[in-house]
Each structure stands twice: as structure tokens, then as C-alpha cells.
Amino acid sequence: MSMQKSLQKILKMIKERDTNLQEFFQNLHPSDFAEIVEDLSDEQKADLFELLSDEEAAMVIQEMEDIEQVDLFQLLSRKRASAILKEMSTDDAADLLAELPEDEAKELLTLIDEDAEDIRGLLKYRKDSAGGIMATEFISFPENMTVEETIRRLREIAPEAETVYYVYVVDEEARLIGVLSLRELIVSPDGTRLSEIMRKNVVHVAVDLDQEEVARLVSKYDLLAVPVVDDDQRLLGIVTVDDILDVLEEEVTEDIYRRVGVAELESVDLVGASVSSLLRRRLPWLLITLVGGLIVGSVIQAYEEALMAVAALVFFIPVIMDMGGNVATQSSTVFVRGVATGEIERSEMWGYFFREIRVALIMGVVCGVTASLAAGMWQADPILGAVVGIAMFSTVTFAAIIGTLVPLILSRMGVDPAYASGPLVTSIKDATGLLIYFSIAVHLMADRF
Amino acid sequence: MSMQKSLQKILKMIKERDTNLQEFFQNLHPSDFAEIVEDLSDEQKADLFELLSDEEAAMVIQEMEDIEQVDLFQLLSRKRASAILKEMSTDDAADLLAELPEDEAKELLTLIDEDAEDIRGLLKYRKDSAGGIMATEFISFPENMTVEETIRRLREIAPEAETVYYVYVVDEEARLIGVLSLRELIVSPDGTRLSEIMRKNVVHVAVDLDQEEVARLVSKYDLLAVPVVDDDQRLLGIVTVDDILDVLEEEVTEDIYRRVGVAELESVDLVGASVSSLLRRRLPWLLITLVGGLIVGSVIQAYEEALMAVAALVFFIPVIMDMGGNVATQSSTVFVRGVATGEIERSEMWGYFFREIRVALIMGVVCGVTASLAAGMWQADPILGAVVGIAMFSTVTFAAIIGTLVPLILSRMGVDPAYASGPLVTSIKDATGLLIYFSIAVHLMADRF
Structure with missing residues (x-):
């Protein structure tokens, strides 16, 4: 229908x-x-x-x-x-x-x-902790119960429970000591005691664990639900995989928004939100970008004399900025995502960084030579070509290194590396790129000023 | 341990x-x-x-x-x-x-x-289709079997099956006609026939459905597994929720990489990949950006005369570019993510777009006034302040509109809107922003050239 x-x-x-x-x-x-x-x-x-x-x-x-x-x-x-x-x-x-x-x-x-x-x-419980997303409808039995008794009890109480895909086994103090899947229960002989067939090494989470960590565990161990315990290992609730799917979506959205400087937008109803609530979340970053852009402008002002002498230098400001921006975004995005998915482990970060430097150097050479030829021919000025080429090489290489190094350091410091591609970093990178460009120009073209 | x-x-x-x-x-x-x-x-x-x-x-x-x-x-x-x-x-x-x-x-x-x-x-089957991610270890029984027989059979065969959390019911032609969760089975009286307790409206997917759609269904209906059928409704396999978690991660990564123009990087081992395989994936977009940046430069060249007369115009090129870039990125990112999560439905897209225009206009006014005051005071030139302010207002408003409109149109055309923030679009936006800026300058400052 x-x-x-x-x-x-x-x-x-x-x-x-x-x-x-x-x-x-x-x-x-x-x-x-x-x-x-x-x-x-x-x-x-x-x-x-x-x-x-x-x-x-x-x-x-x-x-x-x-x-x-x-x-x-x-x-x-x-x-x-x-x-x-x-x-x-x-x-x-x-x-x-x-x-x-x-x-x-x-x-x-x-x-x-x-x-x-x-x-x-x-x-x-905090909304984004294991306690905040768990349900209290779980099923637990004492370890000396038999399979037959357990199945009979399950038939009586199952309609109440959020999920009966796992049966938890607890001691007299309600402490979690084992787990059985419904499947393991069903395939075991009637008279067996739960203690004989339960798995003792139960993957579990503390009630105050961040929901992103809970999701990581559920995904890693392919669980349908994970038990939540307090400091004394007492079973408090379970988090089910359908809630984990929601958590993952929420966390990814949060990361994506952070990366473009729209803070806390994930808690807003995108379609129904008021204009003012959107402005409050988007304007602060834009104003920071504005200040940053003006500071970048003041770098250019410092080289006003050079610009007046060789106007063509201005024409390559956009390409230097764009290339630096795109390379840094590529580098930081790939690194941040690799860390988020666990593909880049902590111990591999520096190795990754040094390979990135090699990649950056080659990209720098390719883009530098291309830019140099294009600029030199377009303006019929080989020296200008050389200036643009060297600046392009430096900017691309530097942007790739900074794009990887900043999130690497942030993540080592325990700060979310998603912040590394925010508007603030953009401005710093632009200022550096143009500073390199004009310094090279001043060195190679000193005779023209 | x-x-x-x-x-x-x-x-x-x-x-x-x-x-x-x-x-x-x-x-x-x-x-x-x-x-x-x-x-x-x-x-x-x-x-x-x-x-x-x-x-x-x-x-x-x-x-x-x-x-x-x-x-x-x-x-x-x-x-x-x-x-x-x-x-x-x-x-x-x-x-x-x-x-x-x-x-x-x-x-x-x-x-x-x-x-x-x-x-x-x-x-x-295609690797990213339901067939490509399904397993053939599922459990199905004929509709006239009783609960008792079914549980007995389950005990015999369960260790073989990928998951027995659902029992599928099929007719003589192996066509899917019903489903039961293990929980529903366990709580039903022994003599009941499966046909009496099965749910008939089974959520299922066609074998060639894209894995992203499969994930969406599993997430929407909170399923632990979804059955995969052929054109004749015959049951071919199941996709389990643990595989869906992997699919979601893969799809998000693909989207994120697309957005920064690193194509197909999701199929590469980030840490182990060779330098050349990374270059092959990253350089093409950078070279497109380079060409785009040079075209933007040629826009500036067209206004060389104006620049020579009022050198200060150059100082505001970065801030115009940065602001246009950040606003467009914010707008496109929020829209693309909203569509991906289903928060923005097809029928709501135009409503969203018109609210975005209102947001854009206010952001444009705030940033325009700020930029105008800053530029006017810094350069002690109220006319220059006015030029920068009007250009800023136009660029911010235009960037927000384009940032939403391009992915909106792409998604209506059935193209992945993640491409909308690629390097190509960046260059088009920069060129437009600077064109607006210089046209306004030429109009308001004509007396100085």
C-alpha cells in the first residue's frame, strides 16, 4: 500500500x-x-x-x-x-x-x-552517555537456572522486554557475570545450567561512557545490544543496536557540522528552525572569518609597493589561496576521517604524517611546475612564472603538512580534530600562503620596484 | 586482559x-x-x-x-x-x-x-548492492509448521545459520510470505502454526538495491536483519545489522571524500597505500582547482586599471573570497547532510531554500555592515568602505543561495549532491564574488580611474 x-x-x-x-x-x-x-x-x-x-x-x-x-x-x-x-x-x-x-x-x-x-x-544521566541512551527492559537470570526453566520464564516475560536477543546472567548482588544469546540458549539441552553455557567475558560499558564509544564497541564486536553497568558491575540497562544506528548518524552529523563551523546545529530541526536560531549558530564563525580575511588583507598591504610595480602579482592571489585551501581541506579531511573510523590508529599517526609529506612534495612539484608554465606564458614573464611556481610549490606542500599536522596534534591533545578545518585555520593558512608568495616575489623581482 | x-x-x-x-x-x-x-x-x-x-x-x-x-x-x-x-x-x-x-x-x-x-x-552481485552484502545463512520454514516443531528444528540447525533472530516463512515455491522474530516464536503456544502468528507484511529488499538504501530501511524499521528477494519474491539471503553498521561507515566516508574532491579514496588502505595511488586520486582535482584559480585571476586582470588606481581594492580580495567560500560551504554542507539523514524531505526542499534566502539576507547585512565599517575605517576611505560592504553583502547572500541551490538541483536530478562543494564549484563562486566586487568598485569609484 x-x-x-x-x-x-x-x-x-x-x-x-x-x-x-x-x-x-x-x-x-x-x-x-x-x-x-x-x-x-x-x-x-x-x-x-x-x-x-x-x-x-x-x-x-x-x-x-x-x-x-x-x-x-x-x-x-x-x-x-x-x-x-x-x-x-x-x-x-x-x-x-x-x-x-x-x-x-x-x-x-x-x-x-x-x-x-x-x-x-x-x-x-547525561543525554549522550550510555546511561542516557540505555533502556531498562532487559532480561537477567541467576546462574543456577536451567535452560528449560529459562525458556519457560522467557515465554512469560518476553513481551515486556525491549529485546530478548541476549539473556544476561547475574549473581545474587545483581552483578553481571555472563551472557547468552537466545540462539545459544535454544540450541542447548534442557537440563543445562546457565553457568555451564554462558560466556563469562561479557563486553559491557560503564553507565557514564560517551555514546560514541558505546557505538564503537557495538560495531566492533557486532553486538545486537550491550549491557550497561555501574561501578560495582551491577547491571543497569542495555543499549540496543537500533539506538546505535541513531547515535552514529548523530555523531557523524555533529562532526560534519563542526568541520564547517556551524556549531550545535545537530540539535536543531533543520526544516522547522527559526531564522534567528540559525543565525545564532552560523554568524559567529562568519564574523571570525571576516576578521581573519581582513588580517590576510593586511599581509597584502605590507607588499603594496611590489603590487604597484608588478600588477600581475595580484592575478595569482586567488589561485594561491584556492590551492592552499583545497589541499589543506583534502589532507585534514582524509586524516580526520581515517582517525574517526579507526583506519589510522594512534601508533600509525606519525608514519601517516611522513608519507603525507612525501605526497605533498610531489603534489607541490606537479602543481608548481604547471602554475609556473601557465603564469609565465600568460603574462609573457618567465620571472613571474618562477615566482608563482615556487610560491605554488611552497603553499601546496605547506598546506598538506599543516592540514595533517594540526588535526594530528589536536587529536593527540584529546581535542576533536574536526575543528581543524574551521574558518580560523583557513585564515591562518591563507595569510601564510600569501606571505610566502610575496616574499618570493620581493626576492626575485627586487630590481623592478 | x-x-x-x-x-x-x-x-x-x-x-x-x-x-x-x-x-x-x-x-x-x-x-x-x-x-x-x-x-x-x-x-x-x-x-x-x-x-x-x-x-x-x-x-x-x-x-x-x-x-x-x-x-x-x-x-x-x-x-x-x-x-x-x-x-x-x-x-x-x-x-x-x-x-x-x-x-x-x-x-x-x-x-x-x-x-x-x-x-x-x-x-x-554488485559489491554495493543488497546481493553483494547479503549472507545465504538464513532460516526459513513452511507456513504449516507448528511452533514446537520449529523450535526443535531450530535447535538442530541453528549453529549453521548467520542469525536466527528472525525465522522466515516461505511457500512451496520458496517465496517469502511471512516473518517471525525468535522472541515471537518463543512466546507462542507449542501447537500454533507459523501461518497464524507470522507477520505477513515483511519489510524486504530486492537483490539489486543499493546498499545505502538497504541501510536506510534497516535503520528506519529498527531491523536486526532484512531479507533479500529476487524478482519472483524468492528468498535469496539476508543482510544483518552488523553489516549495515559497516555500510553506513563506508557510505559516510565516501560522501565526505567526495565533498573534498578525493575520489574513490574509500577503497584504499589509508595507512598502507602507496604514494602514487594517493597522487592519482588527489591530483586531478587540484589541477582543476588550479585552472579555476587562474580563470578567477583573469577576472581580476580585467579590472587592472581600477586596481592600479585604488591599490587598496586588492587588500579585500581575500576576505571576499574567504567569506563566499565559508558561507557556501556551510549552506551546502547543512543541506546535503539534511537530505542524507532524511531530515529534509523532497517535499520540503523548496521551503527550506526560501528560508535559507531569508537567513542569507540577514547574514549578508550583518557581514556587509561589519566589513564596510572595518574597511572604511582601516583605509580612511568611506567610499571604499561602501564598495567592500555592498560586495560583501552580495557575495554572502549569493554564496548561501548557490550553496543550497546547486545541491538541491543536483539531488532533484538524481546526482549525489555531495559533489556540490567540489573544487570546481569553489572556483565559479570565487569568480562571481570578485566580479561583483570589482563591478561595484568601477561604478562607485569611476571618478578615480
Whole structure:
């Protein structure tokens, strides 16, 4: 069924107050349903959610964008909202409550009974830590339980749990001591005790670990979920791989935005954001660039005499700036990405840097010779050709080295190397490139001034 | 156990030809083991793999980087290599064979018996399609089987299957008609038939679908695996979420590299790559930038007279170029990323564009006024201040519009919008920015020339 058809059908159901949505849900994934809901008017949304059971509503809301969730919750009565929250998984419920106005969130929490403690617990953790993205719906059993008992218990409680793809084994103090996949459980003989078949070396994360590190572990070890523990190794929750996919997307976006100097834009709804909230995030860097550009201009001013004598020197300012810019961007981007994906390990950084110098020298020679010939012929001035060529060689080589060295040093210092291609660095590189260019000109063309 | 200690222990085991690696494997994840192996010498690697069973070797090799896998396979006898291949999952085996020299791959395939057909089948598909990343180890049962029979069968065959987190239901023609999670199976009464509890609306992908689209679906629907079907809906394989994590990383890297004009670098081993292979990928764009930069220079030459009359005009060339560049990069990066993550939908693109124009106009005014005051005061020349200010306003506004419009049009045309921030576009934008600047200068300062 196409989205368009689904939308029409939903509109018809709203109109006729058709409460038989069962069949509809069978044919439409909650995620698609959520997309359709996001396009409805407030009134239509309110009408539609009256037709849904609390459980159905929870399934749909969990798939909606954060901002849309908050908007929708404003349309519901407190009683209904808390009933739906109860049906959501604790991590999604906590995320939603964190976005709501504080007093509303507090009031809703008092209306929820059984999971309220868990949700309140989750709200304590930093949003981008393991605790902030974990759910408390996990399954754990004592080590002396048998496979048969475990499967029987699973059948009773499974509908509650976020995922039963792993069964965790804990000691009397609720400390994590082992893990079993559902598959390992199913293929083991009935009478076996969990302690005999569990894997003891459980990959786990501390509750305050950064979400990017959590994602790295899940990806490295190909896990479907990773357990989260406190300082005493007590099992607090799990982070599932579907949440990891979201984390990865978020972290990549953050990196990309950082690299172009649009800070914190990842927390904004791109389409719905106000003009002023966008300006606040973009203007600061632009003004820094502006100041930087003026400083670069003052470098040129220092060589005004040379420029007046040989006007053609001006024509090559753009090509020197562009080449320096592109080479530095290539170098820093490849290095930063290589470090982010783990392709360039800490121990390999210096080796990488020295190979980059060799690459830079050859690129410098090729671009220098090309620029020299082009400039010399265009202006029919071999000395000018030589000036441009040498400047091009120096700029390209220098830009590649700086483009690698700055993020290398930042990452060694524990600073996110994504900042290394920001507007500030651009200006420094331009100033250096032009300084090299004009110094060479002054040396080789001194007789003309 | 730290990696360092593990390494020492492995070296000791190699020396003493200690074949008792069982306990060792219990405490070290194959992924960590693989990392240690990658740091060994060829001789140590060969010695170590003699101590491992075929199954252990396969587990470790699957976790190694592609290039390391190929290197290792060169150290093994054909017989040993084929024995290990047999123990690998079909998708990993096919990927490895695709990297080996063709005749070696063919010979190895003849030495594998049971899975050879499956692997040969996988080798046909495009590397970045659903077929290219799927595994053939999936589990499917006929719809009239009961829950009890299914669980019994699962216990017999599970160790073979890549993942049993989903059980697929097929008709007599092997066509996919339903799906069950292991969890749904376990919580259902013994006598229930699969047809009664299966979900019929199975999210699935065609075998030739691009891997990026496959990833998008898995992420959207929070799947652990997605079934791959042929034109007749026959089930061919599954793509698991751990492979999707790798796909996402690969696609993001490809996008990032495209944006800075380093083509196809994602298929290269960053640390091990030769200088010449890097040059081949980076130089073409640099030379295009060089030509572009010279063309921008010729724009300046056209205004040589103006420059000679008012030398200070030269000082503001860098700031005009830098600002145009940064604004365009911000605009295109945010738009391209928004489209990639699905935050900006097709239907919202024009709305986004018109809001961007409003943002651009305000940024233009702020930067224009600032630049005008700075330039006017620095050079004690209010007219020059006005020229720089108007040029800055025009450049910033124009850059933001072009930065959004070009990728918007590319993406509407079905071209990857990541190309929109390539070096070519940079030059066009610089030329336009300077053209605006000098035209305004000629108009407002005509009396000085």
C-alpha cells in the first residue's frame, strides 16, 4: 500500500471514527504510520489518536521525530499522555520527558506508576552517555537456572522486554557475570545450567561512557545490544543496536557540522528552525572569518609597493589561496576521517604524517611546475612564472603538512580534530600562503620596484 | 586482559607450539584477537594459524581488515585456506574471494564443496548492492509448521545459520510470505502454526538495491536483519545489522571524500597505500582547482586599471573570497547532510531554500555592515568602505543561495549532491564574488580611474 493511499485511508477512518485499526496496523509499519501522522493537522492528529489504543499510540509515537513527539503530547490530556508513556519503552519515555517543559514532565511522572522509578533514574544521566541512551527492559537470570526453566520464564516475560536477543546472567548482588544469546540458549539441552553455557567475558560499558564509544564497541564486536553497568558491575540497562544506528548518524552529523563551523546545529530541526536560531549558530564563525580575511588583507598591504610595480602579482592571489585551501581541506579531511573510523590508529599517526609529506612534495612539484608554465606564458614573464611556481610549490606542500599536522596534534591533545578545518585555520593558512608568495616575489623581482 | 598482555601470551604460545587456545578464546573476543594478529610478522602469523582450528581461524579472519585477510591467505596452503573458507559465513567468504587474484579464487572455490554454489552465486552481485552484502545463512520454514516443531528444528540447525533472530516463512515455491522474530516464536503456544502468528507484511529488499538504501530501511524499521528477494519474491539471503553498521561507515566516508574532491579514496588502505595511488586520486582535482584559480585571476586582470588606481581594492580580495567560500560551504554542507539523514524531505526542499534566502539576507547585512565599517575605517576611505560592504553583502547572500541551490538541483536530478562543494564549484563562486566586487568598485569609484 502506498503512503498516499495509507494517508487517504487514515483520513477516512478519522472521519468515520472507525476504531478497527487492527488490520491497518498489520499492513503498515509503525514507522510509516508515524511519517503519515507527522503530515496531519493538529486536529486530525488529536482525532486519530483517540482511535488508537494506548499501546498502538506508543508504538507510533516512538517512531516519530523528537520535536513531533513533543507537539503531539501537547494535544493529549495528561491522563492519556501518561497512559501512553507507560506503554513506551523506558528509554524512549525518558527521552520524551526530557524534551517536555519541566513541570509537565514532573506531573506526568506522578501519573505513571510502575516504570516511574526507572524513568526517573534514566533522566539523571547525561543525554549522550550510555546511561542516557540505555533502556531498562532487559532480561537477567541467576546462574543456577536451567535452560528449560529459562525458556519457560522467557515465554512469560518476553513481551515486556525491549529485546530478548541476549539473556544476561547475574549473581545474587545483581552483578553481571555472563551472557547468552537466545540462539545459544535454544540450541542447548534442557537440563543445562546457565553457568555451564554462558560466556563469562561479557563486553559491557560503564553507565557514564560517551555514546560514541558505546557505538564503537557495538560495531566492533557486532553486538545486537550491550549491557550497561555501574561501578560495582551491577547491571543497569542495555543499549540496543537500533539506538546505535541513531547515535552514529548523530555523531557523524555533529562532526560534519563542526568541520564547517556551524556549531550545535545537530540539535536543531533543520526544516522547522527559526531564522534567528540559525543565525545564532552560523554568524559567529562568519564574523571570525571576516576578521581573519581582513588580517590576510593586511599581509597584502605590507607588499603594496611590489603590487604597484608588478600588477600581475595580484592575478595569482586567488589561485594561491584556492590551492592552499583545497589541499589543506583534502589532507585534514582524509586524516580526520581515517582517525574517526579507526583506519589510522594512534601508533600509525606519525608514519601517516611522513608519507603525507612525501605526497605533498610531489603534489607541490606537479602543481608548481604547471602554475609556473601557465603564469609565465600568460603574462609573457618567465620571472613571474618562477615566482608563482615556487610560491605554488611552497603553499601546496605547506598546506598538506599543516592540514595533517594540526588535526594530528589536536587529536593527540584529546581535542576533536574536526575543528581543524574551521574558518580560523583557513585564515591562518591563507595569510601564510600569501606571505610566502610575496616574499618570493620581493626576492626575485627586487630590481623592478 | 590488556592487549599488550594478550600479545605476549600469543607470542609465548607460538614459541611453545601450545595448542590449547580454547581457554584463550574464551577470554579474548575474535575481534581483539584479529587486531593482535594484524600486528604480527608474517612468520608469526603463519605459526599462529597452525595452532588454530579451522573454525577458530575463520572467526578471527572474519574480523580482520580486507587487505589483512588477503595478505594472510597468501601465507596459507591452498588446502588450509579452503578449509577455513568453508567455516566462514558465505558473505565474508565471497568478499574475501573477490579480493584474491582471480585464478587463486577459482582454485579455492573448487576445493570447497558444500557452500561453493552459494558463494559463486554471491560473487555475481554488485559489491554495493543488497546481493553483494547479503549472507545465504538464513532460516526459513513452511507456513504449516507448528511452533514446537520449529523450535526443535531450530535447535538442530541453528549453529549453521548467520542469525536466527528472525525465522522466515516461505511457500512451496520458496517465496517469502511471512516473518517471525525468535522472541515471537518463543512466546507462542507449542501447537500454533507459523501461518497464524507470522507477520505477513515483511519489510524486504530486492537483490539489486543499493546498499545505502538497504541501510536506510534497516535503520528506519529498527531491523536486526532484512531479507533479500529476487524478482519472483524468492528468498535469496539476508543482510544483518552488523553489516549495515559497516555500510553506513563506508557510505559516510565516501560522501565526505567526495565533498573534498578525493575520489574513490574509500577503497584504499589509508595507512598502507602507496604514494602514487594517493597522487592519482588527489591530483586531478587540484589541477582543476588550479585552472579555476587562474580563470578567477583573469577576472581580476580585467579590472587592472581600477586596481592600479585604488591599490587598496586588492587588500579585500581575500576576505571576499574567504567569506563566499565559508558561507557556501556551510549552506551546502547543512543541506546535503539534511537530505542524507532524511531530515529534509523532497517535499520540503523548496521551503527550506526560501528560508535559507531569508537567513542569507540577514547574514549578508550583518557581514556587509561589519566589513564596510572595518574597511572604511582601516583605509580612511568611506567610499571604499561602501564598495567592500555592498560586495560583501552580495557575495554572502549569493554564496548561501548557490550553496543550497546547486545541491538541491543536483539531488532533484538524481546526482549525489555531495559533489556540490567540489573544487570546481569553489572556483565559479570565487569568480562571481570578485566580479561583483570589482563591478561595484568601477561604478562607485569611476571618478578615480
